[in-house]
Amino acid sequence: MDVLALVVALVIGVVALTPLADAIRIPQPVLLTVFGLLLALLPFTPELAIEPEIVLPVVLPPLLFAATQRTSAREFRNHATAVLTLAVGLTLATVAVVAVVAHALGVPWIAAWVLGAIVSPPDPVAATAVARRLQLPGRLVTILEGEGMFNDATALVAFKVTLAAAVGGGLSWGGTLLELALAVGVGGVVGLALGWLATRALGRIHDSAAETTITLLVPYLGYVGAERFGGSGVLAVLVLGLYLTTFSHGSTTSEGWLLGRSVWSYVDFLLTSLVFALLGFELVKVIGQTSVDGHTVVLALVVAITLIFFRFVWIFPAVALVNFRARRRDAQLPANWRESVVVSWAGMRGVVTVAGALSIPLLTDVGDLFPDRSQVVVVSLTCVLLTLVLQGLTLGPLASQLGVGGSSMDAEQELVVLRRRAAEAALHFIRRSIDDDAEGVPTTVRQAVLEQYEGLIASQQALQDLRAADLGRDVDAAGVLTMWMRRASDAERTFVIDARRQGQVSPEVADDALREIEGRARRAGY
DSSP, X not given: OOHHHHHHHHHHHHHHHHHHHHHHTOOHHHHHHHHHHHHHHSTTOOOOOOOHHHHHHHHHHHHHHHHHHTSOHHHHHHTHHHHHIIIIIIHHHHHHHHHHHHHHTTOOHHHHHHHHHHHSSOOHHHHHHHHHHTTOOHHHHHHHHHHHHHHHHHHHHHHHHHHHHHHHTOOOHHHHHHHHHHHHHHHHHHHHHHHHHHHHHHHHOOOHHHHHHHHHHHHHHHHHHHHHTTSOHHHHHHHHHHHHHHXXXXXXXXXXXXXXXXXXXXXXXXXXXXXXXXXXXXXXXXXXHSOOOHHHHHHHHHHXXXXXXXXXXXXXXXXXXXXXXXXXXXXXXXXXXXXXXHHHHOOOOOHHHHHHHHTOOSBOTTSOBOTTHHHHHHHHHHHHHHHHHHHHHHHHHHHHHHTOOOOHHHHHHHHHHHHHHHHHHHHHHHHHHHXXXXXXXXXXXXXXXXXXXXXXXXXXXXXHHHHHHHTTOSSOHHHHHHHHHHXXXXXXXXXXXXXXXXXXXXXXXXXXXXXXXXXXXHHHTO
């Protein structure tokens, strides 16, 4: 098996295991990691050389940018206290606690700090992938996504500082604070500046393919630009993504927005899946190349337990404090103890930890061997494997046992209401515009436009009424209606495709008809 065949095998595995993960109710990241492990153990599998220094720049920018497209500045503000408590407070505290524990078990201080920085951030992709599959409450998903986005920035800045101290021979608090300020300041400025420029560019380009290309390029431009000037590339991508999410909607065409969403959904899926498959593949290779003794195994287990335990120790008092402040304001409590348990258990480590461990240099600046490098690498990768498998496999049953889960019916009802209100706004606009220019609009055109939107509103209202009537009933009438409407839409598509295949219509006309059918199905919600 050559390298190309290996890559093809990885992609085939991703395609095959994605529906299997849903069918057997195992989180996709866990199943793909195990697949990578097993593939690496096959005797005929070739070695896949992956340069550690290119993992973060290639993988992280698009994944983090895609995460920002699923949130908004408003959601972040609503949960800012919880997100920053986890993403900044918990991450930095974990760095310190792991460093102390590792040093107590014989690891030199400087290597212990590097280890703490590497293992401190939970993986943003693993946690949110599991959370969304379990249909956890939207509040928890938002908090976990926010933590996942910003803890990478916090941990990577800490890793950058501690690694510089390790290879440079010492830790200067003045130099550390200066480097920290530079990383945050430059990263934020680059993200804002590039977001502003991208928004203006999108407003001047009215081509859907070009608009989508811009959104694919800017995460890498932000990351590379910030790193080039000593800033945090991760922070630049996050600021850039949130800026575009907030301010660019009026700058893109509707076709560009739809195409961009489709492309980014595919990029997010493929990159996420390949990352976890390669994660398992790299774990086998690196651990096989590194000597492991009993002390290293004990150290790895103790550090993994520390990561899991300390997340509980941090989150429960933090939630109690936030709830206390909410009670004083007579506000809704942000979280209960069951949700706190689920958030505490959602601490799987992943790609950032692996990339950080693999990027530790062999030598310091003065030519000495990096202190305890092999031990730090093995402990980091073991923590990834243990937390990903243990917590990833048990998070779902734990959430179900505690009764923590979102209502898909509530989300669908909210979507139906939003679609109906949007159609009503469009109808109001059309009526007002036509009335203002009544003489210039033929009666047939006026009637056709009004009937189209009136019919759309009526169908959305009927679907909303059915969903409301389903509450407390065993029969999902709205679901049955949606199923039959989807089948009818599929029949339309089949007819058009057959007509194209038989040469009854030109390919261009058939494609236009298929786009119209798809657009109508999307608007109607089926």
